[in-house]
Amino acid sequence: MASRIVLFGATGRIGRITARALVEAGVRPVLAGRDPHRLENLSGAVGGGADIVAADAARPESVRALLGRGDVLISTVGPFTILGSPAVEAAVDAGAIYLDCSGEPRFIRRVFKHWGPRAAASGATLLPAMGFDFVVGNIAGATAVERSGAAAVRLEVGYFVRGDARRAMSPGSRASALGMAFDSMHRYQAGQLVVSARGGRPFSVGGTTRYAVPIGASEPLALPPVYPQLRDVSVYLSVDGMAMRAAGAVAAICPTLARLPGVRRGVRVAMGQLLRRPDRDPDAAVPIQPVVIAQAFDPQGRSLSDVTFECSSPYEFTGHILALAAVVASRDGVRDVGALGPVKALGLNRAAQLCANCGCREPPLRPRR
Structure with missing residues (x-):
């Protein structure tokens, strides 16, 4: 049975693209963010009747309340070195699957080195830099x-x-x-x-x-x-x-x-x-x-x-790969716990197919003249 997919930071640029992609994939996500009015507007705009929940990185307890065990959390709330910790902590505590679109070196290192061992112990899977x-x-x-x-x-x-x-x-x-x-x-x-x-x-x-x-x-x-x-x-x-x-x-x-x-x-x-x-x-x-x-x-x-x-487009690609990877993780699970990259979490063939589905692939070989 598929678990819930929670999108934290839904009203930002990447969040809006991800919300649309989730609904297009047949998912009814939970849209979370600071502003209930903007969340309500987004829910109507994407046409999926998505549930909305107010949550703020400045109130970590509100982020923890988003998740149950086995849920999938997508976080697009950045900069991650400033705002990213509550979402990772919530996923680790809940034993959830976590994805984000961070490209920040210090935060990526912290996910792998600090939170990764804790996630492995709690049964959580962390997939940072999934854009x-x-x-x-x-x-x-x-x-x-x-x-x-x-x-x-x-x-x-x-x-x-x-x-x-x-x-x-x-x-x-x-x-x-x-x-x-x-x-x-x-x-x-x-x-x-x-x-x-x-x-x-x-x-x-x-x-x-x-x-x-x-x-x-x-x-x-x-x-x-x-x-x-x-x-x-x-x-x-x-x-x-x-x-x-x-x-x-x-x-x-x-x-x-x-x-x-x-x-x-x-x-x-x-x-x-x-x-x-x-x-x-x-x-x-x-x-x-x-x-x-x-x-x-x-x-x-x-x-x-x-x-x-x-x-x-990197923005379109990021929103769609976050959505499709979350759908796969929700329906089929991932291959391991702890902090992982896409290849270890999903397998190279599946990860490459998702990448191609989002508009990023090897160009066809040009015939030699």
Whole structure:
């Protein structure tokens, strides 16, 4: 029997897309958020007669009240480093299945390292970063390793965004990005997680070379447990319209600046100001074209496999993958407890199919002339 699906943060940009996708999938979700009036309007707009419940991250007890054992909780309430903890705590306490769309390195590390063991003990399953970042890289990376076999010991994943990504960002995404700029990145190196930044590297994308800077993603935490032969996993980002080498230099300095008195507090104030700005309708967002590349290497540094995924709008993809993954988890369950990535939780084939259903897949092979 399918369990309930609760969507916390339903009236935000990602939340609205997720609510529509859940109803389109035949689910009657529970829509939760701070404003009952906006929730009522959303329930009517999606046409599914969804139940609504008031809940606020500032009142953790209201978030705990949303869940029973075995329920599925989708959280789109960010920035997650500021607002995300109550939803994870509630899922752990209830033994629920939890999904979020965080891309924030510090929060992702905390889910895997702090809450993951607690979730395993309580029977909960935590699936952080279940949006465009970083589901696509997990699936592309796993595909590259599967095609390479046991010789694949190093994996590098690059996220490339074509178009004016800055104009397309929601206020919540801007706030999260500001917080990430002052956070330490991480990678998997020599068989262990290393929290620090490393220099960028060039990737070949569509016949041109793009420089990308390191980011702290979920792949370094989620893929090594699935593929124990991996000794190194790194993830990079490149965005059109940004001087990526300069961005990498700034990103290397900001975590040090964050240790200075008052800096972290000032960043939080600025993030709060961004969150108070009005958001555009997601359907009116500026079109952007993301590409994700995963490359697997042998111990001698020789390339074994090169996998490319082309994607639709990151916001649309995120809302739909959250919804469809939640539906699968509700109806069929997941493969393990604790903090997991999409490959370990759902299996590579199912996760890749969900990804394709949401508009992100490998392009067809072009015939040689």
